[in-house]
Amino acid sequence: MTTSMSAPQKPFRLSMLIYDTRYRSKTIQIAALIGFFCGLGWLIDNTVTNLSVLGKEPSFRFLTEEAGYKINQKLIEYTAQDTHLRAAFVGLLNTLLVAVLGCFTATVIGVVVGVLRLSKNWLIARLMTIYIEGFRNVPLLLWIVFIMAILVETLPAPSAFRGDSPAASMILGDSVAISNRGIYVPEALFSRSLGDISLFEGTSLQFEVSLDLVAILAVLGLSIWAAKWLGTRADRIQETTGKRPTTWYIQIPLIAAPILSLLFTLGFHLGLPELKGFNFSGGTHIRNSLLALWLALSLYTGAFIAEIVRAGIMAIDHGQTEAAAALGLRPKRIMSLVIMPQALRVIIPPLISNYLNIIKNSSLAIAVGYLDLTGTLIGITLNQTGRELETLLLGMMVYLTISLGISFAMNWYNKHVKLVER
C-alpha cells in the first residue's frame, strides 16, 4: 500500500480565504469586483434618481431633431435644418481634417527640427533648442488663442484689398488672399465634371463623394504602381545581369501623361478668389479658427516630435556611424541608410502617442470656435438640448473609438517593423 507523501489535507476554514495563498488571490479579486459593482451601482442609482428629479429620462431621440445652428467650416453639405446627428458628423469630419493636417505638418516640423538640433552648427542647434523649449513649456491652449488673436488683429481686413492703391495685395499671382477673416486659396473646378455619388442616401450620415476625385486618385495610384513595377523590374535585371536599364524616361511620362490627360478631359481649372463687395468670393475659404488650431497643433506637437526624433537618433550606437563610414558611405547616406532605419524603431511608438495627442488636443478647437466634434456635439448640441449625459457619452465613445483604433493599427504596424530580438 502506497502512502501519500503530501501534507495531510486540513479541513477548510473561513480564515483560509485570507491567510492561504491558494484562496487569497481569488478573495481579493472577488472583493475588488464586488467593490467595483457596488460603486458603479451607486453611481447609476444616483444618476437615475437625479435625472428623474430633473425630468430627463435618458434618450437619444434628440439626435434626430433639427439642430438649428450653422457650421461655417465644413467638409460636407450641412444646413441649420439638418439633424443634431448630422451636425455631430460634420464636427467629426472637422476633427479628422485638422488632425490629419496637424499630424502631417507636425511630423515634417519635428523631423527637420530634431535633425537640426543635432547639427554641428552651434547657432542652429541653439535656435532649435529655443524653439523646442519655448513651445513645450507653454500651454497649447495659450498658443491656440494667441495665434488666433494674431491672425485676427494683425492681418489686413478684406477692405484693405480694395481700391486703386490697396494697402494689401494678394500673393502668388493674385491667387491667394491672406486676410483677417482667413486665407482664401484657389479651388479645383471641373467644367466636364463626372458628378458626385451619394453614400448613405437618405440618412443623417449622407455625404457626396466626388467622382472626379476618385478618378484622379485611381489614375494616379495606377500609374505610380506601374512606375514602381518598372523600377522593381529594373532591380531584377540589375541583379541577374549586372546592368541596370535606364527607366526614368519611361517612368516620368508614365506618371504624368495619364493624370494630365485625365485633368484635361475633365476640364480642370482653378477657381480664384475674388474681392466682391465686402468680402472675397470664390475659391476655398480656410477660416482663422482652422488655421490657428492647425498652426498651433503643428508647432506645439512638432516640438515634442523633434525631441523624439533626436532621442531616437541618439539612441543609435555611434559605432554604427563609424562602421558605415568605414564602408565608405557619405554622411548623408549614413543618415538615410544606416541611422534613420534603426532610429525609426525607437521613434515610432512615441510618435504614435503624439498623433493620438493631436487628435485629442484638436478638441481645444472649442476655444477658437472651430466646430469640431467637441464644438458641435459636446458644445452647442449639449447646450441646446440639455442632454449632458447622452452627448458626453456619445462624444467620449467616438474619441475612444478613434484613439483605440489608431493605437491598435499603429501597434500592429510597429510589431511588423520591430527588431526581432534573440
Place this chain on the structure above:
Amino acid sequence: MSDTSFVRLEMLPGREPPANKTGVMRWLQENLFSSWLNSVLTILSAGLIIYSLNFLLSWAISPTWNATSLANCREILHDIGRNGHFTGACWGVIRERWIQILFGFYPSELYWRPILTLMLLFVALSRILFADKVPHQLIWLTAVYPFLMPWLLWGGSIWVPVSVATGLTAGFYTYVLVSRNSSSFAALLATIAVALFWVIWAGGQFADALSSLVLIELEPVASRKFGGMMLSVTIGVVAIGFSLPIGIVLALGRQSNLLIVKALCTGFIEFIRGVPLITLLFVASTLLNIFMPPGTEFDIIMRVIIMVTLFASAYMAETIRGGLAALPRGQYEGADSLGLTYWQSRRLIIMPQALKISIPGIVSTFINLFKDTTLVSVIGLLDPLGLSTAIRADADWNGIVWELYGFIALLFFIACFSMSRYSMYLERRLQTGLK
C-alpha cells in the same frame, strides 16, 4: 672614430598651435563655419537673430507703463513719433492687470494667504525635493501641509482640516495595531470601517464640537473668487499630489496577475487616455453633480480637481508602468527569494528603482498636467487664459495681443522650465552609475 650621430640630443621647445586651431578661431571654425552649407546657415540664422532681437527690443522698450487704455498707449507712442502697428508695446495692461492675472478676484486684503500657502509649499516640498540639504524636522511641515493648504486658501474653521487629519491618523493607527495581531487584509478591512465611520458620522460631529468650544477661523473665500495663476497652481499642485500615489496603485494593478484587478485598472487607464481632457472637464462641470447623491452640491473647483486628478493618474500609471517594465526580472525574483511579501517587495525594492527610472516621465506628466490646467477656462473658470479673454473684451484693452499673452506665457514658461530643470538635477543626483 668620427662622430656620425645624427640623433638630436636636446628637446625642442613646444610650439604654439597655428592661430586658426586654437581658442576662439578654432571654436568658430568647428561650430559655425565647418562647411560652406554650415556657413550659409550660420549667417542666415545670425541675421534672423539680429533682426528679431532688434525688432523685439525696440518694441519692448516703450514708455507706456502708465497708460490706461490701448488708445492712450497709441497716443503716447504717437507723441514721441512712433506710428504704426508694431512700434511699441503697451505695457499699461500689465501694470493694471498683473495682480488680477496672479490672483483672480481673491479679496485683495487676503493676498497674504495664497502667498503664504505658496511659500509654505516650497518649504514643505524642500524636504522631498532637496533631501540632502534641509533639516530632517521639516518632514513634519510636509505632513501637515496638505491640511494647512485648503484651510489657508478657502478659509473657514480650522477644525475641519483637523478633523480630517484626526480621521486619517485614527485609520493609520487602526491599520498598524490590527496588522500587528492579524493579517494585513483584515487590517485593511478594519481601516476602511474606521474611515467610513469617521466620514459618515463622527468627523463632522468632532469638528462641530471643537468649533463650539474654541472657534479659530479664517475669513472664508468662495471658490468662484479663485482665479488667475493662483487657480492654476492650486489645481495643479493638488492634482499632482494625488495623481502620483493613485498612479502607482494603478500601475501596480495593471502589472498584477490578479485578472480582475488587472482588467479594472487597464480599462480605467485606457478609457481616460482615450478621451480628451476637455470632455472630462465637461463631465466635471455638467455631470458630476448628477452622479452624486441627490442634494450634493460639489464645489466647481473640487469637481475640476477630481477630474484632472483622475486624468493625470492614468498618464502617471503608464509612466510608472514603463519604469516597472524596465526593471530587470532579477530584481523581482531577488525580492521574492528573500521571502518578502508583495507590499514589502514593492515598497523596499521595486518602487524605488522603478520611480527612479521614470523620473523624466513623471516630471513631464507633471508639466503637462500644469499646462492642462489652462483648459478650465473653457468651462468658464477664470484662470490666466480665462482672464485674458475677459481683459481683451474690455473696451479699454480691446485689441491687445502680444503683451498680455506674452506675460502669461512667460509665467507658465518659468514654472514648467524650472520643473524640467529640477528633474534633470534629480536624475543626476540619483544617478548610481549602475545601469
